[in-house]
Amino acid sequence: MQLTSNPIFGIILTFITYIIGVKINKKFKKTCLNPILIALVLIIAFLNIFKIPYENYCEGGDIITMMLTPATAVIALSVYRQRKLLKEHYIAIIVGTGIGSLASISSIYLLGTFLKVDAQTIASLLPKSVTTPIAMAISTSIGGMAALTIIAVLITGVLGSIFAPLLIKMFKIKHPVAQGVGIGSCSHALGTTKAIELGEDIGAMSGISIAFSGLFTVVFALLFF
Amino acid sequence: MKIFEQFSIIFFICLVGTYISSILPFTFPGSVVSMILLFILLDRKIIKERAISTVADFLLANMAIFFVPASVAIMQNYSAISSILWKFALIIVISTIFTFFISSKSVSLVIYLQEKNKLKKDKKNATN
Numbered sequence: 001m002q003l004t005s006n007p008i009f010g011i012i013l014t015f016i017t018y019i020i021g022v023k024i025n026k027k028f029k030k031t032c033l034n035p036i037l038i039a040l041v042l043i044i045a046f047l048n049i050f051k052i053p054y055e056n057y058c059e060g061g062d063i064i065t066m067m068l069t070p071a072t073a074v075i076a077l078s079v080y081r082q083r084k085l086l087k088e089h090y091i092a093i094i095v096g097t098g099i100g101s102l103a104s105i106s107s108i109y110l111l112g113t114f115l116k117v118d119a120q121t122i123a124s125l126l127p128k129s130v131t132t133p134i135a136m137a138i139s140t141s142i143g144g145m146a147a148l149t150i151i152a153v154l155i156t157g158v159l160g161s162i163f164a165p166l167l168i169k170m171f172k173i174k175h176p177v178a179q180g181v182g183i184g185s186c187s188h189a190l191g192t193t194k195a196i197e198l199g200e201d202i203g204a205m206s207g208i209s210i211a212f213s214g215l216f217t218v219v220f221a222l223l224f225f
Numbered sequence: 226m227k228i229f230e231q232f233s234i235i236f237f238i239c240l241v242g243t244y245i246s247s248i249l250p251f252t253f254p255g256s257v258v259s260m261i262l263l264f265i266l267l268d269r270k271i272i273k274e275r276a277i278s279t280v281a282d283f284l285l286a287n288m289a290i291f292f293v294p295a296s297v298a299i300m301q302n303y304s305a306i307s308s309i310l311w312k313f314a315l316i317i318v319i320s321t322i323f324t325f326f327i328s329s330k331s332v333s334l335v336i337y338l339q340e341k342n343k344l345k346k347d348k349k350n351a352t353n
Contacts, residue, residue: 061294100328182329
């Protein structure tokens with residue numbers, strides 16, 4: 001019996017590294033010091049330094065991952081509290097997520113072709129702006145590799161959660177609905193965690209966009225590829 | 226007790242949502258089906274906001290931590306991208322920024338047009 005083969009190990013390591021991540025983030029007030037990114041680096045370093053097998057971490061890690069479903073589901077409460085905003089702007093939300101999905105797919109296809117990336121990698125990247133289960137399903141059905149897609153989705157999400165405030169400023173996006181849809185369309189649930197921090201209205205709009213851009217991306221990807 | 230009650234409601238909805246997603250003829254994740262389900266239940270007043278709000282607000286405020294273990298899985302698959310790392314990263318960065326720009330600007334444009342339209346209508350009504 002190893003000390004680390006208990007599920008509690010993975011849970012505690014995740015908690016502690018995340019707490020450190022939040023503390024560092026608060027202290028330096030730099031958005032690039034993202035708590036998820038800090039926790040990720042610390043966990044990988046810890047496992048490598050003490051030669052702990054990844055499988056041991058997974059025992060507890062999987063339990064935390066299981067909580068992703070309820071954590072995503074309760075975005076419904078933010079959406080419910082912001083239902084007035086939703087009913088008022090549903091056309092803008094549908095148009096924004098539709099055009100956004102098209103922009104994501106076409107920009108990846110064009111960039112990939114331009115950089116002479118192989119077809120399998122392009123297929124793996126195409127659905128990267130939507131939430132993981134949808135992205136994986138699209139990827140495998142158009143000839144991509146699920147493992148590559150998971151990495152791409154994750155990097156996209158982390159990018160979104162780090163740079164969302166900067167992008168809002170840079171492109172001068174004023175309306176909270178536009179800010180939320182932008183974040184949700186480009187960086188799914190992980191970006192939404194940042195959107196919730198920026199404001200409940202922005203978080204709710206970002207949450208709705210996960211569902212809409214997921215649907216649009218399924219349709220467009222299967223239509224074109 | 227309240228916490229258990231709230232967790233039970235949320236978990237039950239997730240259980241049903243995940244099941245619905247498994248029998249759908251197309252791929253749509255259980256978490257998003259659960260989110261839509263919970264919204265409908267709240268909107269129809271079948272579930273009251275305060276029946277889930279303590280736990281839901283806790284989960285919402287700490288959502289990021291639930292992504293950490295899934296991110297560690299990268300470690301397992303890093304070799305898959307190491308050979309094309311720069312192209313891979315470049316495509317992701319550019320297309321993510323582009324997607325944000327296009328989607329948020331189209332929302333701004335639609336809202337702007339709707340407001341302009343409304344203003345025009347109001348003016349018309351005023352002159353009539």
